[in-house]
Amino acid sequence: MASKPRIKVPKSASAGEVITIKTLISHEMESGQRKDKEGNPIPRRIINKFTCAFEGATVFECDLDPAISANPYFEFNAKVAQSGTFKFTWVDDDGSVYEAEAPIEVK
């Protein structure tokens, strides 16, 4: 049950300031290593890719592997030069793509 992702980006910053971005998505991150009660393997279903882009330019991206636990949380820094929007995407093994965005105003 992947629900809406949560993101935290400051509403405003001064030009050139290094800001902290936090993101979290609720996701089971089923590793594919487990078996159910009958002994059948539970198919793998994880978020396999996360990206953050600012006005089209990639700020941060990473691949995720089955060892990452449920509800993956990322915290990273970015330097902002002008106002714009951060776009976040999470790619699920089943092909779903979860998206979120957050604007920031640079004074």
Add this chain to the structure above:
Amino acid sequence: MKRLLIAGVALATGLAATAGAIADPVDDTLEIDGTPIVTRTAAPEGHPFDEVLSGWLFREAETRDVSRDSFENPGMIAVEDGETLWNTVMGSEGKSCATCHDDAAVSMKGVGASFPKWDADSQKPINVELQINKCLTEQMGAEAIGFNKKGQRELTAYIKHQSLGMPVKLDLSEGEMQSWWDKGKDVYYARTGQLNLACASCHEVAMGKMIRADHLSQGQVNGFPTYRLKSGLTSLHQRFRGCIRDTRAEQPKAFSDDLMALETYVTWRGTGLSVETPAVRQ
């Protein structure tokens, strides 16, 4: 000589003050995403303490910081799950909680601060968990949720979270709430179990002291269901039962008369504290 002696006394006092400070509740203020939270306030009339203190003041700095930021608070994931349940159709009537109550941010505001309430139908106090069950069975044509089962904690946390920052205030004049309060007080002060402990032994007499590595708080319930670092989202009656188990007594059933009376009384003991659900505790 006299001067030396004074210096010695000062040193001794200094040491005592430091040793005491380790176990005292901290002098700190809590704000959750801009909402000011009352963590210490004057006690209501008839309360054994002069000041009511939130359990937040007794926790380590790192734990307190996690509470400050709803993004960092792992309990918020449960609150989001609760929101999903709120909007999920359950039962034969095709209703979800939202069908009748609409936006929880409006309709459930204050609920977490004023339960348990008097329930005229059952002639007993009713808490949020049992109110959910009452809605499920009487309005939605669904089955009641068993203790700690199927999202009970999550839905309760979501409902109580809508009252974040609001002061706890019970209406003891409703129905027979006062007599249940009296009964809860008896439970609170009754010594029980092989260790012969009452709630009051730890949370009143020894409040602020260390019990091995554990800093004893007043045992306030304004943050339930809480996110405990050792067991995740924990409901109030689960916590009551855990405490009672630790006295090596027989555990009363969740939502039994004893525990409903205790919930009424202990909630009253936290009158004036802000609702902190989902609080982060050790």
